[in-house]
Each structure stands twice: as structure tokens, then as C-alpha cells.
């Protein structure tokens with residue numbers, strides 16, 4: 001028989017001493033996502049010598065049977081439509097894709113109305129809110145995503161924007177070979193030193209650049225309102241994100257002079273900014289007040305805290321999240337200089353510190369064939385594969401595959417392959433683990 005603990009408000013690890021299997025019910029009230037539906041959930045906890053497993057379902061399972069092994073527990077949960085995971089071992093994060101005008105974002109630890117990542121069929125907001133104490137993570141985890149811009153120039157270029165508080169870190173995982181035949185992509189970062197010198201002063205530079213952006217924006221608005229009308233004739237709303245092919249069809253119906261003006265004015269505006277070269281594996285840290293725009297066909301992994309403040313300086317298509325650009329306000333705050341891409345700080349033979357923010361840090365690990373790395377027990381961490389293959393318990397960390405790693409006694413990552421492997425580790429910064 002599985003003992004039932006009946007109705008509880010939350011699931012505390014301390015309640016489950018010794019080995020065994022327990023059933024309980026909780027009134028789940030979603031806290032991390034709105035609007036969420038409160039519901040009565042059935043929870044199963046299974047403990048053996050080495051693992052603690054949790055399962056979530058929406059009806060009471062038969063309690064007459066008592067699983068004696070982890071395999072039997074998983075079989076039991078599956079046949080009763082419960083989703084189960086092991087709470088004290090790394091588990092894969094299954095991504096959710098969110099469409100953007102410039103391409104798409106693939107979220108591995110996102111919890112938002114627009115999309116929630118999951119693991120073994122369990123949305124991660126359930127995992128964090130119900131099993132957070134077991135997982136060493138009781139609030140939204142570090143946000144890990146892939147930015148996947150469209151390969152087409154301009155269409156796949158992100159907003160040229162800056163942040164006041166947010167620092168971003170990108171690690172390049174792919175460069176589209178059709179966009180960048182020699183394998184070197186670009187990011188727009190900061191302004192062009194030569195132009196700053198030509199203008200002589202910060203004020204003069206801002207004045208010239210602002211006027212150039214405004215000229216471009218007038219032409220942009222003209223094209224965008226035509227595209228909006230075409231969308232409407234297709235029964236689409238103005239804010240609908242459409243496929244690249246349909247967008248191209250719309251543009252092909254706009255008169256050639258306007259299209260040529262747009263190209264010329266965009267070139268003129270971008271002359272004031274600086275493009276930097278990037279390759280696969282490169283890490284780019286974007287500090288506050290530095291204008292930045294990842295370019296088409298450059299795919300990156302990004303770690304961030306969920307802050308949403310941004311100033312949009314310019315964009316090569318219609319912005320749908322707001323009805324204006326913040327160019328002037330952004331330039332008043334912007335650092336007017338040619339930004340440099342800082343080299344990551346070497347930590348030891350295998351690790352570089354890619355970013356060290358107040359809330360979390362990210363290290364890049366490059367493991368030569370036959371070598372290993374110990375994952376220390378310092379709260380949870382997120383692991384993201386960049387290249388090659390690394391063993392993590394019974395899992396394999398490969399390109400763009402991500403794992404949530406709860407605090408465990410000891411965990412060794414090993415590269416048993418013939419070639420080098422690379423992955424990232426993101427960890428929260430607490431006063432006791434810095």
C-alpha cells in the first residue's frame with residue numbers, strides 16, 4: 001500500500017524520511033505564471049537508496065500497489081498518466097519556441113504566458129513551485145535561451161537597442177553559412193570611432209546620427225504602413241508575426257524607389273555604428289548603455305535575468321511590442337564609443353569566466369578528449385552543450401542540449417570521445433559561493 005499524506009499545502013523534503021513511496025494532494029495555486037489555473041493535484045514521491053523521484057497527476061492513482069524499485073515507480077506513474085522525474089539527478093530541459101519578427105527564441109528555462117519550458121512533460125513552473133525545495137531552486141531559474149535570427153540580411157537583424165540595467169551574454173553556437181560563407185558572422189556593438197572623431201564632440205555625433213535615424217524612420221514607417229495594409233487584406237492583424245516568405249512577397253509589391261531609398265538610408269544610418277566579427281564559440285558580453293544588435297544568421301545561447309527594460313534605437317522592420325522608437329532618450333544615455341569585445345577571464349586549465357553578474361555567473365568549459373570536470377555542490381546549475389559530447393551521469397551533453405542540475409553530492413562530467421567538447425555552466429551567485 002502507498003501511504004497517503006492526504007491534503008498538504010506544500011511538498012517539503014523533510015516529510016519523506018527513509019525509503020518508500022508516498023501520495024499526497026495539494027491545492028496548486030500558480031504563482032509564477034499569470035493567468036494560471038488553480039487546481040487540485042495528486043503528487044507521488046518515491047525514495048530509494050540513491051534517488052528521490054516526484055510525479056504529478058490530476059487524479060488519485062490506485063494506492064493498493066507499492067513500487068519497490070525506481071523502474072517500478074516510473075512504470076506505475078506512466079500507466080496512471082502521471083509525469084515523473086528524478087529530483088536529485090540532472091534532468092533535460094525541453095525547450096519552447098517563441099516567434100519574433102527577426103526569427104525565433106528557443107527558451108530552455110522560460111516561464112511566461114508566451115511559453116513555458118518543460119522536462120519529461122512537466123512544465124517547469126510546476127517543478128519549481130512544487131518541488132523547488134528538492135531542486136535547490138524555489139524562484140524562477142536563470143533564463144537560458146537560444147536566439148535564432150533569420151539568415152536573411154536586415155530581416156534577421158535584431159533591434160539596435162540598449163539597456164540601463166541588464167547585462168547580456170551571448171555565446172555563438174552557429175553561423176549560417178549562406179549568410180556568412182567564410183564562417184565569420186557579425187554583431188553590431190557600439191559606434192564607429194572614425195565617425196565619432198569626424199564629428200569632434202559627443203553632442204555633434206548624436207545630432208548627426210539622430211538625424212540619420214530619423215530620416216531612416218520616415219522611410220521605414222512608409223514601408224511598414226504599406227505592409228500593414230497588405231496584412232489586413234490577408235485578414236492578418238498588424239501585429240501578427242508572419243513568415244519570411246510572405247514578408248518578402250509584401251516587400252516585392254512596394255515601388256522600387258522606396259525600397260532603394262530604404263537601403264540607402266539604412267546604410268547611411270549604420271555608418272555611425274560598429275560591426276564586430278564573431279565566430280562559433282565566441283562569448284560576447286554586452287554591458288548596460290552599449291547599443292547592440294545581433295546580426296542575421298548568427299545563432300547564440302543567451303543567459304539572462306528576467307528584466308524587460310530596453311530602449312530601441314532603430315530596427316529594420318516594424319517594431320510590434322511598442323509604437324515608437326526610443327532613439328533620442330537612448331542616445332542621451334548611450335556610451336558613445338567603439339565597444340570592445342572583452343576576452344573571457346581564464347579560471348583554470350579548462351574553464352573561462354564568460355560572465356559574472358550580480359545574480360549569476362556563466363563559465364565556459366572546454367574539455368580535451370579523456371579529461372573530466374567535477375561539478376561542485378553549490379546550489380543548482382544549468383548546463384548547455386556548445387560542441388562535442390560530454391557525459392553527465394547517464395546523460396550526454398551535446399550541442400544545444402540543456403540540463404537542470406540540482407545540488408548533488410558529487411557529479412563528474414567526462415569527455416570520453418576522441419575530440420574536444422565545450423559546454424556552459426550557469427550558476428546563481430550567493431554570498432557563500434562567490
Ligand SMILES: [Fe+2]
Nearest residue numbers: 161163168292
Ligand atoms: Fe538586448
